[in-house]
Amino acid sequence: MIVFDGVSFSYGSRSVLRGVHLSVGFHERVAVLGGSGEGKTTILRLILGLIKPDEGRVLIEGDDITGKSEEGLRDVRMKFSIVFQEGALFDSLDVKENVAYCLREYTSMSEEEIDARVREILGSVGVEQAIHLMPEELSGGMHRRVSIARSLALGTPKMFLYDEPTTGLDPVNADNICRLISDLSKDGRGFIMVTHKVSDALKVADRFIFLKDGSLLFDGDSRGLLHTDAPEIRMFVEEINYQGPGCR
Amino acid sequence: MDIKGLLSDLQDFYALSFRGLLGIVRRPFYFKDAMIQMDYAGAGSLVIVFIVDLFVGMALSLQLSAELSSLGMKMYIGMIVGISVVRELGPVVTALVFTGRVGAGMASELGSMVLGHQVDTIRVFGFDPVKKLVVPRIVSSLIMLPALTVIGVAVSLLGGYYIAVFVSHQSGTFYWSSIRNILTMENVLAGAIKPFIFGYLISSICCYMGLSTKGGAVGLRQSTTMAVVMSIVMIIISDFLLTRVLLYVLGFSV
Numbered sequence: 424m425i426v427f428d429g430v431s432f433s434y435g436s437r438s439v440l441r442g443v444h445l446s447v448g449f450h451e452r453v454a455v456l457g458g459s460g461e462g463k464t465t466i467l468r469l470i471l472g473l474i475k476p477d478e479g480r481v482l483i484e485g486d487d488i489t490g491k492s493e494e495g496l497r498d499v500r501m502k503f504s505i506v507f508q509e510g511a512l513f514d515s516l517d518v519k520e521n522v523a524y525c526l527r528e529y530t531s532m533s534e535e536e537i538d539a540r541v542r543e544i545l546g547s548v549g550v551e552q553a554i555h556l557m558p559e560e561l562s563g564g565m566h567r568r569v570s571i572a573r574s575l576a577l578g579t580p581k582m583f584l585y586d587e588p589t590t591g592l593d594p595v596n597a598d599n600i601c602r603l604i605s606d607l608s609k610d611g612r613g614f615i616m617v618t619h620k621v622s623d624a625l626k627v628a629d630r631f632i633f634l635k636d637g638s639l640l641f642d643g644d645s646r647g648l649l650h651t652d653a654p655e656i657r658m659f660v661e662e663i664n665y666q667g668p669g670c671r
Numbered sequence: 672m673d674i675k676g677l678l679s680d681l682q683d684f685y686a687l688s689f690r691g692l693l694g695i696v697r698r699p700f701y702f703k704d705a706m707i708q709m710d711y712a713g714a715g716s717l718v719i720v721f722i723v724d725l726f727v728g729m730a731l732s733l734q735l736s737a738e739l740s741s742l743g744m745k746m747y748i749g750m751i752v753g754i755s756v757v758r759e760l761g762p763v764v765t766a767l768v769f770t771g772r773v774g775a776g777m778a779s780e781l782g783s784m785v786l787g788h789q790v791d792t793i794r795v796f797g798f799d800p801v802k803k804l805v806v807p808r809i810v811s812s813l814i815m816l817p818a819l820t821v822i823g824v825a826v827s828l829l830g831g832y833y834i835a836v837f838v839s840h841q842s843g844t845f846y847w848s849s850i851r852n853i854l855t856m857e858n859v860l861a862g863a864i865k866p867f868i869f870g871y872l873i874s875s876i877c878c879y880m881g882l883s884t885k886g887g888a889v890g891l892r893q894s895t896t897m898a899v900v901m902s903i904v905m906i907i908i909s910d911f912l913l914t915r916v917l918l919y920v921l922g923f924s925v
């Protein structure tokens with residue numbers, strides 16, 4: 424369970440979140456929607472303790488992470504796997520080393536075991552052939568897949584966090600990523616997916632949160648989202664032509 | 672910038688550079704990352720250090736021979752070139768070259784890692800970015816800048832030799848023997864301490880600036896520019912202060 428208890432956050436004088444109350448179970452499939460710069464990424468960074476709220480508390484499984492040190496946050500972060508905006512692969516390392524990054528540090532696997540494990544994970548997201556490529560040689564869709572693979576290297580987390588996993592991809596690739604996201608949470612593991620593409624959110628999520636001016640303008644299911652009166656949300660919803668049930 | 676922001680930036684900088692130094696003796700130590708940085712900083716800078724120091728040595732020797740010949744003291748070229756290069760020009764010029772090539776690279780690389788959430792990723796994976804990113808860069812500068820300085824000094828002296836012998840028609844043996852005479856313990860120490868200080872300054876300033884990048888491409892430009900400008904200014908100022916202290920400690924009278 425992730426709880427935001429009256430969380431406010433600002434970068435310098437720019438206020439991003441204002442007294443947000445939110446609770447999300449680890450099994451939920453949540454989409455966080457909102458325009459550019461509304462603080463979607465900020466929410467994910469708060470959950471992981473990468474930044475601290477100015478006011479309020481963030482609780483992970485009842486544990487207040489607000490005052491924790493980097494050392495203490497390690498266990499909290501291990502509960503999640505995160506795919507940052509644009510993938511955030513280490514561009515000085517090839518795909519194999521990116522995926523093996525944590526394996527090399529936290530396990531005592533031999534070179535052959537690492538190779539086998541990396542191939543297995545890459546295979547599970549469908550990009551095994553890219554193992555020796557550098558990140559700049561990957562297409563957008565492969566880049567996201569490798570990034571998802573890397574976040575899975577140490578084992579399956581309790582919850583997935585995705586920051587704009589489909590942004591900048593063509594519809595086919597975006598659809599494939601949605602399918603992958605759905606598949607990964609088949610066994611009841613939830614996710615929080617940050618996006619500004621309502622169409623992709625509708626394909627995978629069943630709870631929708633809309634951020635506007637630092638607070639939650641909407642929090643509910645797809646029916647509520649599609650029939651809301653709030654003009655800001657209608658702008659987002661009308662841009663899509665919803666083609667029936669998604670890829671679940 | 673307001674005073675309060677400036678002070679807190681300064682405090683952050685001290686904290687980072689101190690932790691960076693402490694990280695050298697505290698585990699975990701990422702040996703492989705340090706090796707990669709050393710290769711980039713050292714081997715990668717060899718050619719440019721070679722060219723710049725060679726021409727600085729030649730220009731210095733040329734100027735001196737023009738001036739000294741009118742006084743009939745051309746035989747002092749070797750001595751003056753030697754002292755200026757070993758104590759002053761070699762360390763400073765090499766450090767400036769190092770800033771332009773390696774320091775700017777550190778700042779822009781770390782800056783784009785911040786913007787691309789790669790530093791966030793490192794933290795999420797449970798690594799300390801100071802240990803993983805800053806310490807290897809400080810270590811590589813502490814080892815490679817002194818090494819490059821030695822090479823740079825040697826090349827400068829060689830450039831000075833070329834001008835002294837082939838342009839100014841002095842005796843080569845005499846040039847080298849006057850160089851040997853000035854290579855005393857005091858002179859060498861007065862030059863040899865500098866590159867360690869400069870290396871530490873350059874790497875900690877550039878890492879700090881890189882890691883505090885924010886705000887897209889414009890922010891990256893600002894932090895890289897600031898890294899280079901601050902490094903250059905700090906090299907020049909600290910060179911003066913160091914010279915003052917070293918001359919005093921080593922017993923030179925001014």
Ligand SMILES: Nc1ncnc2c1ncn2[C@@H]1O[C@H](COP(=O)(O)OP(=O)(O)OP(=O)(O)O)[C@@H](O)[C@H]1O
Nearest residue numbers: 434439457458459460461462463464465466885886
């Ligand atoms: N390191 C930073 N320093 C200062 N301001 C920042 C920083 N990071 C983000 N901001 C600002 O905070 C606001 C919220 O940022 P955030 O990244 O959470 O937005 P977002 O909803 O993820 O937007 P996008 O869709 O563009 O990714 C933005 O207006 C941004 O300009």
Ligand SMILES: [Mg+2]
Nearest residue numbers: 463464508586
């Ligand atoms: Mg974002």
